[in-house]
Amino acid sequence: MRKTVKKGFAAWEFDEFENWLNQMADDGWALISVNASGAYEFEETEKGEYQIAMLMLDKKQSKAKNTEQIEFIEQTGSQFVGKIGDWIFFRRKSELGEFEIYSDNTSKINHLTRILNSYLSIVITSNILIILNTINCTITFFNSTDRITKVITLVGVLGLLVVDIVTLFAWGIKGIKKLSKKRKELKQQATLFE
């Protein structure tokens, strides 16, 4: 039997999301495919038969290198489940032992830096777009003589500003803080232990 669950995850919650996928696998629902729209398909298996791991590909890496990396990981007994954006998903039989993509601190720190940078670029880009739109609306406001247009653009400007403040402060900064905290903990660990 199979079932599909639609679910999204925020960049800073990637490990919580991975835990959820593993919880599903523990309950006898192993991830079998993913869809770009955020639909996760599970197949019924023995409880805990599989373990799931995910990683974010390096944007600077060529497509050929991405394929090579996926094949390398597959070669070590895991199965490539699929790709959503830069995220790739694998599963491996639990009998092969604890399934992790990275076993050392340095790789884990590099992976987090990758996630943090990609998230930062999304936050910055979306903010620039909103600011450009706000400027555009403000110009329209001052240029128009029509009252209705003035009201509509004023509402538009205020609305965009509110959206911007909410996304930047509530969403952007929260995510960056969480990811930075995770990275800081790993770095601290790395100064003492390998």
Add this chain to the structure above:
Amino acid sequence: MPNQALTEAVYYILLSLTKPMHGYGIMQNVETLSNGRVKLAAGTLYGAINTLLDKGFIVALSSGADSRKKEYQITEKGKDVLLAEIARLRELLENGTNILGE
């Protein structure tokens, strides 16, 4: 060669590659060598192999039909690094046992 410590992963990878081996072979060999203590995850191993290739410490051997089973082997440069590391580890061990006793 800079006087720097190798990571445990790199040390065991280089040691494994004194014989030609593919990725999964390295993982299994390292686990056996360390009595199950060191388990290299695939992503970590992949990153390490790429860096070692860049540095010229190992080479990829031209493989047969299946390019996915690429084999690697240590170079002379890699062996020098390994020998320097063994000397460094010996120093650590000797100082430790001298000061703390057996």
